[in-house]
Structure formats: structure tokens, C-alpha cells
Amino acid sequence: MKVSLFATAALLGGAVAAPHEARTYLQTDALAADGVFKLGMYIASQPPQKCNMRNVAVRKEWSTLSKQEKKNYIAAVQCLYKKPSKTPSALAPGAKTRYDDFVATHINQTLSIHGTGNFLSWHRYFTWAYEQALRNECGYKGYQPYYNWPKWASDPAKSPLFDGSDTSMSGDGVFIPGRNNTCIPMPSLCGISLPPGNGGGCIKSGPFKDWKTNLGPVAPVVADPKPNPDFAGLGYNPRCLRRDISSAAAKGWTKDSDVVSLITANPSFYNFTTRMQGDFAAGFLGVHTAGHFTIGGDPGGDLFASPGDPAFYFHHAMIDRVYWTWQNLDLKRRLYAIGATVTVNNDPPSRNTTLDDKLGLGFVGVPEITIRQASNTMGGGPFCYIYA
Numbered sequence: 001m002k003v004s005l006f007a008t009a010a011l012l013g014g015a016v017a018a019p020h021e022a023r024t025y026l027q028t029d030a031l032a033a034d035g036v037f038k039l040g041m042y043i044a045s046q047p048p049q050k051c052n053m054r055n056v057a058v059r060k061e062w063s064t065l066s067k068q069e070k071k072n073y074i075a076a077v078q079c080l081y082k083k084p085s086k087t088p089s090a091l092a093p094g095a096k097t098r099y100d101d102f103v104a105t106h107i108n109q110t111l112s113i114h115g116t117g118n119f120l121s122w123h124r125y126f127t128w129a130y131e132q133a134l135r136n137e138c139g140y141k142g143y144q145p146y147y148n149w150p151k152w153a154s155d156p157a158k159s160p161l162f163d164g165s166d167t168s169m170s171g172d173g174v175f176i177p178g179r180n181n182t183c184i185p186m187p188s189l190c191g192i193s194l195p196p197g198n199g200g201g202c203i204k205s206g207p208f209k210d211w212k213t214n215l216g217p218v219a220p221v222v223a224d225p226k227p228n229p230d231f232a233g234l235g236y237n238p239r240c241l242r243r244d245i246s247s248a249a250a251k252g253w254t255k256d257s258d259v260v261s262l263i264t265a266n267p268s269f270y271n272f273t274t275r276m277q278g279d280f281a282a283g284f285l286g287v288h289t290a291g292h293f294t295i296g297g298d299p300g301g302d303l304f305a306s307p308g309d310p311a312f313y314f315h316h317a318m319i320d321r322v323y324w325t326w327q328n329l330d331l332k333r334r335l336y337a338i339g340a341t342v343t344v345n346n347d348p349p350s351r352n353t354t355l356d357d358k359l360g361l362g363f364v365g366v367p368e369i370t371i372r373q374a375s376n377t378m379g380g381g382p383f384c385y386i387y388a
Contacts, residue, residue, distance in 0.1 A: 059144055
């Protein structure tokens with residue numbers, strides 16, 4: 001058992017690069033590798049479990065997948081979009097596809113899953129449920145890839161995820177000139193003023209060029225949104241997928257040093273999850289919000305409807321990888337660490353989040369689990385995965 005664990009840790013410890021790319025050293029990846037080693041040691045000290053290093057799923061960075069693996073993933077996402085929705089029309093009349101079920105669930109729960117103690121565990125479960133839908137309903141054989149922000153922070157539009165090729169998740173939107181800066185969190189409270197990127201319009205190339213997003217917007221960041229007929233953003237509102245890939249957001253808050261600082265300078269769960277989500281009044285976007293604004297556009301820049309852009313799941317897989325790394329570096333104290341309350345930034349004041357609080361995903365199609373269950377990616381109930 002120990003040999004297998006050590007071999008796995010060693011395998012994941014190197015910076016992985018696709019054959020055509022230069023090897024890149026990132027401290028973020030070094031911390032992840034150290035975490036895997038400590039995870040292996042921790043598991044070796046525990047009684048044998050159903051989920052172990054021999055059967056664990058490994059999530060990988062998009063750039064390390066083969067061309068065929070990328071096409072298989074893209075086909076599965078497109079397949080999910082062709083299947084009918086399971087969400088009752090009375091709840092979300094605009095949910096027409098199986099893909100929309102995930103967007104509707106996120107819209108419905110946005111105000112109880114951000115700035116709260118369940119932010120990391122809820123999105124971990126949400127991303128896993130999406131991965132399972134791709135596998136179980138669309139025949140995908142792999143696992144949810146992630147987008148390693150630091151690796152592409154200097155120019156995200158040139159990353160294999162956003163380069164607009166047939167093995168990307170499509171690229172930037174058509175350039176719309178004359179746009180103003182985006183104020184975050186809102187124009188009346190402009191803690192951060194983010195300049196427009198080189199897009200803003202409908203995506204112009206790649207496999208999702210003709211993709212239609214049906215739900216939202218709820219909190220649009222584009223200047224000319226197509227209003228949703230339902231005040232909650234759940235009405236039918238088909239429109240093109242727009243992006244405004246932001247190197248300013250990426251360079252400002254998702255560099256290697258930003259991620260390393262987040263992991264190493266925040267030993268408490270509360271400080272870690274709060275710092276990750278940003279401090280807008282202080283001019284700090286944080287890796288979570290910066291990752292969303294790296295994608296930008298509509299619905300990618302909309303806090304509520306952001307899963308309408310398929311790149312959402314790559315970003316949140318990286319959020320989960322950073323959380324997983326933070327946990328692994330001190331498993332005895334962090335595996336089941338919890339903090340914060342059950343309301344957004346504790347407004348209004350509310351009780352503390354607990355490990356026994358339930359996580360439900362509406363009509364996505366998975367059962368409720370507790371935060372305790374969602375805290376362990378190798379707990380077997382239901383997770384059994386790690387990150388490369």
C-alpha cells in the first residue's frame with residue numbers, strides 16, 4: 001500500500017506539460033504535490049477504505065489531455081445540452097436542456113452558497129455532479145479537467161482552453177469597442193474598476209460558437225444585456241454565449257504568487273475561504289471572482305448564471321484543487337475544518353455553518369449530502385478523486 005501511495009505522489013509531483021509545451025514550474029503545483037504526498041501518508045495510517053490510491057479518479061489540467069480526450073469532453077458537454085431538462089417548468093420555465101438544470105440550480109441557490117460556510121463544499125459537490133452527468137448520461141470516460149490559472153495568467157486567451165481551436169472551449173468574443181470599465185461589486189459601490197478586454201461580443205470560433213445560453217442574466221456585467229422575462233432570471237431567454245477574456249483580472253489576482261499566498265498565509269478555514277472570494281471594498285478581487293472575470297461576458301461574468309458558460313466548471317475545478325491542496329497540507333486540522341455563517345457575508349447575521357448542514361442540488365439529479373461528506377474527496381461517500 002505504501003509503495004503505491006508514494007509512487008502516486010511522485011507521479012503527480014512533477015509539473016506536467018503536453019508534448020508541444022515547455023515545462024512550467026509553479027509553486028502552486030509544488031504545493032499540490034506536497035499535499036498529495038501528505039494525503040498518501042495520511043491514508044496509509046488509516047484503516048483500509050473503499051476509496052484508495054489504486055481506484056481513485058485523477059482530475060487533470062486541460063492542456064495535459066490528448067486531442068482526442070479534449071474532443072471527447074467537448075462532445076459530452078454538447079450531448080448534455082441536447083438532452084431534455086428535468087427541472088419543472090413551474091420552477092424554471094427557461095430550463096430547456098439537461099445542461100440548463102445545473103444553471104437553474106446555481107441561480108436558485110446563489111445567495112446561500114457564496115460568502116457562506118458552504119461555498120467550497122457546495123461547489124465541490126456541484127462540479128462533481130456535473131462530471132457524473134457527463135459520464136453517466138453522455139458516455140464520457142474521463143473526469144472533470146481544471147484550468148490552472150497561474151499557468152496562463154499572463155495571457156489567458158492563448159491558453160489551450162480559450163485559444164478558439166477545435167480542441168478548446170471556444171475563445172474570446174467579438175471585439176466591441178468603446179466599452180466602459182466594469183465596477184465590482186456594482187456601479188454604485190465601485191471597489192474595483194476592471195478595464196474591458198478584447199472581446200465583449202458573441203464568441204467567434206471553436207466548438208461552442210453556436211452555443212445558446214437560455215437562462216439569466218440576473219446580475220449582468222455587459223452594458224447591453226438581453227433582459228430575462230422572469231425577475232429571477234429563470235425565464236426562457238436564448239442568446240449567444242458572450243465572452244470578454246480579461247488578462248487584467250488574470251494578471252491581477254490569479255498569478256502563481258497569488259495562489260501560493262492564499263494557500264500558505266491563511267491557516268484558518270474562515271480566512272482561507274473569505275480571502276479566496278475577495279474583499280471588494282479593499283480593492284481585492286480574489287482568485288474566485290478574478291477567475292470568473294477572466295472569462296467575463298454573458299453569462300460568465302454573472303454571479304448567478306455563470307454556469308451557463310461551460311468554462312465555469314474548469315474554473316471551479318481549480319477552486320476545488322486549491323481547496324483540496326490547502327486541506328492536504330494539514331489534514332488533521334483542515335480535512336473537516338469549517339467556518340463562516342449561512343448568509344452572504346453574514347448579512348443578515350445568522351448561525352454558524354456546521355458539518356452536518358445539508359447540501360442539495362435541486363433537480364440536478366443527485367441526493368442530499370452533508371458538508372462533512374463533501375469535505376473529503378476520498379471519503380467514498382460519494383467522492384473518490386484527487387488532482388494531478
